[in-house]
Amino acid sequence: MRTPEEEAAAGAFRLAMGRLAQGVCVVATTAGGHDHALTANTVTSVSLDPLLLLVCVETDARFHDAVREAGVFGVSVLAADQRAAADWFATPGRPLPGQLDRVAHHRGDLGVPLLDDALATFECAVRDIHPAGDHSIVVAEVRVSALGRSTRPALVHFRGAYSALT
Ligand SMILES: Cc1cc2nc3c(=O)[nH]c(=O)nc-3n(C[C@H](O)[C@H](O)[C@H](O)COP(=O)(O)O)c2cc1C
Secondary structure, eight states, X not given: OOOHHHHHHHHHHHHHHTTSOEEOEEEEEEETTEEEEEEESOOEEEEETTEEEEEEEETTSHHHHHHHHHOEEEEEEXXXXXXXXXXXXXXXXXXXXXXXXXXXXXXXTTSOEEETTOSXXXXXXXXXXXXXXXXXXXXXXXXXXXXXXXXXOEEEEETTEEEEEO
């Protein structure tokens, strides 16, 4: 239970963080016979040697335990016209079975789900999972990086809303 002061601090943090414009991705994996995916704006490049990226995953998210189990995941960088996918994979309570059916996708070399029309994709193998408050920092080796077919505007999250960046 947070005190009113802690609530106020969290609100200020959220508002200020909202001014850090971030690209939007869908991270996805397969575990327990189901595809798991979620919208994430915390994907960050970490290292060039070796190739590493990270994503911060809420411990309550279904993807959290799934990615630990699978050990691999895909990252799809969304274009502005993929806003519907961003909304869908951030919808609490959406059914797990078939959640990828409404989005055109394919399997990468590691078998991970990747969105067909993404601006770029990465196929990753989990290297470390660091607990960090109500999230875990998932650090992963990038096994495959690929560019999408077109250079459409990017989907960007800024001040709590989506916009397009050309
Ligand atoms: C723009 C945006 C960015 C998000 N970024 C993250 C993120 O980086 N990590 C995370 O765990 N959840 C993030 N979320 C929230 C998850 O997408 C959302 O809670 C999702 O429903 C979790 O999947 P689940 O319902 O299968 O547990 C983000 C949501 C939005 C709208």
